[in-house]
Amino acid sequence: MSKKPKVKRVVKPELQAKGHMRTRAAHATELAEDYVEVISDLLDEHGEARVSDIAARIGVTHVTVTKKVSLLARDGLVTTKPYRSIFLTDLGREVARRSRERHQIVVDFLVKLGVPKDAAHTDAEGIEHHVSSVTLEAFKRFVKDEVNGAS
Amino acid sequence: MSKKPKVKRVVKPELQAKGHMRTRAAHATELAEDYVEVISDLLDEHGEARVSDIAARIGVTHVTVTKKVSLLARDGLVTTKPYRSIFLTDLGREVARRSRERHQIVVDFLVKLGVPKDAAHTDAEGIEHHVSSVTLEAFKRFVKDEVNGAS
DNA sequence: GTATATTTGTAGCTAATGCTAATTTTTTTA
DNA sequence: TAAAAAAATTAGCATTAGCTACAAATATAC
Numbered sequence: 001m002s003k004k005p006k007v008k009r010v011v012k013p014e015l016q017a018k019g020h021m022r023t024r025a026a027h028a029t030e031l032a033e034d035y036v037e038v039i040s041d042l043l044d045e046h047g048e049a050r051v052s053d054i055a056a057r058i059g060v061t062h063v064t065v066t067k068k069v070s071l072l073a074r075d076g077l078v079t080t081k082p083y084r085s086i087f088l089t090d091l092g093r094e095v096a097r098r099s100r101e102r103h104q105i106v107v108d109f110l111v112k113l114g115v116p117k118d119a120a121h122t123d124a125e126g127i128e129h130h131v132s133s134v135t136l137e138a139f140k141r142f143v144k145d146e147v148n149g150a151s
Numbered sequence: 152m153s154k155k156p157k158v159k160r161v162v163k164p165e166l167q168a169k170g171h172m173r174t175r176a177a178h179a180t181e182l183a184e185d186y187v188e189v190i191s192d193l194l195d196e197h198g199e200a201r202v203s204d205i206a207a208r209i210g211v212t213h214v215t216v217t218k219k220v221s222l223l224a225r226d227g228l229v230t231t232k233p234y235r236s237i238f239l240t241d242l243g244r245e246v247a248r249r250s251r252e253r254h255q256i257v258v259d260f261l262v263k264l265g266v267p268k269d270a271a272h273t274d275a276e277g278i279e280h281h282v283s284s285v286t287l288e289a290f291k292r293f294v295k296d297e298v299n300g301a302s
Numbered sequence: 303g304t305a306t307a308t309t310t311g312t313a314g315c316t317a318a319t320g321c322t323a324a325t326t327t328t329t330t331t332a
Numbered sequence: 333t334a335a336a337a338a339a340a341t342t343a344g345c346a347t348t349a350g351c352t353a354c355a356a357a358t359a360t361a362c
Binding site: 028031061143 | 348351356358
């Protein structure tokens, strides 16, 4: 039977597996980063980060937030006291800083590329966690470089 | 006390929530897409897609694959028979096609941007699922457009 | 200061992704 | 063809992310 076309060998399997594993690892951290980013924003804006405000920004119920926050506390990113505002630890602040920086780079990059601002923001939310440092540098270069879309 | 700096209002909360919700939705589909893509590749290359090969490419145990495959079958993306190769349904093939197309665009885009091939592939794995159609179009434009890095 | 409203927390559920260990089926090899 | 090897399945566990419903604490209003 004519089975076994053996078309193009796209990528090496191990490399592919590595890619998927990296994606999985990214997933593990990205939700935490999102929370920390939101908490950081709220602290900047209101001086406190309440469960219900976090919930509103992330689009989940307050219960989900409470649960996640306790995991973040376990992992040393935030401090909590019952019925009190959530605050960031030093580590949490550092994660927030890097996260926000990366987010901004991705947004700027997409905007410069011609993506509408709203879409840029939404897409950045998803993309930012999957960008390696090499790619991030490339993004930065592109944003800085003035000679790009120069018709 | 001097609390309440009220710095920059970055994004509207509802918009931000929407972004996070979209990211969550993307997560729900992206693993399925990864599997379908891998299965499609294996079918092209060997005429069959075995559990152990899928496991090797994705980097998980064969048990995890078996479980996920049964969910994919439930969702109408693949067909399975015990101890036999997995095949794609029409829907599965369509998903694979679109997925691969998107993947390729992202890879080409990153490469054109100056990201090394290996990193481009790895990053694309994570990024491809979070790219809206608007952004994808922008990527395409950038790849096609010859006047970019033109010094 | 008490009553009401808001906010936070807890209990208990579903579903998905991962794993190891043990079993069963299929394939290969001697 | 019978034994050994390889591959797939099943059972059962842990973790995480969601939810609703209910209880407790805090804040607000009168």
